Amino acid sequence: MPEKPYDHIQLELKWHERWENATFYKAEENSAKPKFYVLEMLPYPSGTLHIGHIRNYSIGDALARYKWMRGFNVLHPMGWDAFGLPAENAAIANKVPPRQWTVQNIAAMKKTHRRFAFSYDWDREVSTCEPEYYRWNQWFFLKMLERGLAYRKRALVNWCNKCATVLANEQVVDGCCWRHDDTPVEQRALEQWFLKITHYADALLDDMAQLEGGWPERVLTMQRNWIGRSEGTEVDFHLEGAGTPIRVFTTRVDTIYGATCVILAPEHPLNETLLDPALKAQAKAMVDGRAGRDPGDIDKEGLFTGHYAINPYSGEKVPIWIANFVLMGYGTGAIMAVPAHDERDFEFCRKYAITIRPVIRPVDGALAVEPGMTECFPDYGVVENSGEWSGLPSAEARRKMSAFAEQQGFGKAAITFRIKDWGISRQRYWGTPIPVIHCTACGVVPVPETQLPVILPDRIEITGTGRSPLENVPEFVNAACPQCGQPARRETDTMDTFMDSSWYFYRYCDPHNSTLPFDPAKIAYWFEIDQYIGGVEHAILHLIYSRFFTKMMRDIGLITNNEPARRLFTQGMVIAEGVKMSKSKGNVVGADMLAEKFGADTARMFVLFAAPPEKEVDWRWEGAEGIYRFLGRVYRFVTRNLPAQERSGEADRNVLRKLHQTLRKITEDFESRWHFNTCIASIMELVNLLYAEEQSISATAMAQVLQTLALMLAPFAPYLAQEIWEELGHEGPVFRQTWPVFDADLAKEDGAEIVVQVNGKVRSRITAPFGTPQPELQAQALADEKVKPFLEGKQIVKVILVPDKLLNIVVKP
């Protein structure tokens, strides 16, 4: 048959229509097959998919299709992280209600999704802004409230005056609001709802052992740092005279005899009673002065309070200072300064001429001498000049001195975490309403479960100024107290949208359940997620919240797994012609643009081909043309060889060998490292060989090759693979066929090609049967015309053989 031109538009359109109502991406409910849950991070419905999304989904899609072909019952769902501030901003800018804006965007993006034919089970689609979904956010909130895992407290939050709202930490850029880069963010004390993630701090840290190997080390390290567990001692320094003692946290209680002052954070509550008005003002200025600034370029500043405290070990009287480098948010908000053994304390005490007293000497050295010290000695060593503790090694002193503090009642061993409880209150409209009611008589009353969901009202005016938009909706705000029935006020804050994404992947398992967030039996079947794929930018926030939710759900008794995902893969970014893509640069490569220019197959295959998936990809249009050419080459070759013609068959062995080598490579890569770039390259090599040998391939071999080629392409280029599958006379979806098995014997070379080196330099190559022993190879090599000149007049020192690979003759003059 004459070859057909590769008309990707017609070809993709044809299958697009035929697949419109296809059911073959549905996960089976009761299956005898082993299950495989592959998940890509759900997108925010901004309105368009870009090349970065396409990369993420192409990786997941290739894996899902491969797993199907390997006989797994695959769950491959998709949804929308549909709440969030951009919808509100759009509402202000374009006067479009957030819901309408969001729903339109989802429709547009779903269309693009379908165009790319990603293999999702759309029946399980989840959109987090729908009451059927967010009611379970509220349900989880109530469960946490019952267990004391959700609580309300006054806390400092980031506040932007121009937005008149709280900002999340990640919306503070260089100390200013992300929307107003001329407006410094203020710290304001507000009543906020918190989730007690710190309750699970140890579990989150310890269970990382289960993730080792399955999650990127980088992500685990980032989480470990974020949780920031540190073991130390809390010690009370009593005030000289009366007053609440100052509790400090230190990891180096062994250095406490070297403590020459106590330093409080400028916002430490004790300052209220300790400071006179003038000093209070200075302390306040200190707090404001460091707000949002890069800690690296803030100079250490402090002031003496005029008060003294007593070191409980030595009985020594030390001055109490306030300094800007002591953080209220960590430990107890107060430290003992040991300038001789801590870099920051050293810098501070030098500046203010506070005594520096060495008390730790290096194990094999002498105690430093002051005055004259130019740097501190922060390492462990041997304790000196410390009363009864002198002579002990640091580690032992830490233990014994902690125990002593506890015995004497002025302190204890303590563990401090860097991670803080998760503040989830947002003074915004487009989010999940927090299901509580404020009653003047009963206080804060949870909305009863039976009254869920608390529906977010649609009729609302968003101006972008003033208070939370919900406060202006009387029919929302005014409610009866569930306890006493008297008129009360509904909470108008909504939840952080990270709530939504913390458990959506559970909902996929049972998306239409109206009595529970999901049926535990279904979770027991599908979980853990076998492969989660997404960007590394979520390493901390989303991925730590998700792990927290999983532990909370386990403790409620809903699930039995400890962790949400067994394996996590973080794909690299996509940049455009060397620079980061961004709306402001106008260089965002949109998915629809791609589909129009080259078709979905080319676009998704190119992002896989351009680099291994964990690396950054540089999008270049010319590069994509190469893939387009390749797909055309495949299609033309297949169509002109149908039906296969009887030819000599001289090349059969060669071609079949290459075929099985290719198959082996792709199979092994899917099972291990996912270097799809080299997988695609090896298919190209195969096709290049087919072009070269076209006239010498028998009909039998040709049929075999074409069929396997279609199957191998199925995970990467589903449209083309399907079209070929049909041209070959088959029915049904190609990606539901069985993945072909490679034949190790067919893949084997006929014999070994052995590189002959002289002093490590390649001089010749010889062929020999596999396993030829050294003496024979050596004889052959020594007789080789290309090798001889390099041996002349030289003495052979030794000969090294790497069996079936290489022979190195070492000579000297």
Add this chain to the structure above:
RNA sequence: GCGGAUGUGGCGAAAUUGGCAGACGCGCUGGAUUUAGGUUCCAGUUCCCGCAAGGGAGUGUAGGUUCAAGUCCUAUCAUCCGCACCA
């Protein structure tokens, strides 16, 4: 400042365990097809010398280990990422 990753042709990259550096693709050059352009097909393409055969050099830089180093070790530079007064 601390921690991590990366550095290979004009470009994206490959080399999975110390054993042929540059697979595959882009771009470029030449040829065939075509009225021409495009498409398609074929060949060439790390650098230097050479008509060629061939030779020499070469994986950020400088050393080292080894018969053999892109790969291991030491130092150093650059880029990117993360953390950053965490007591």
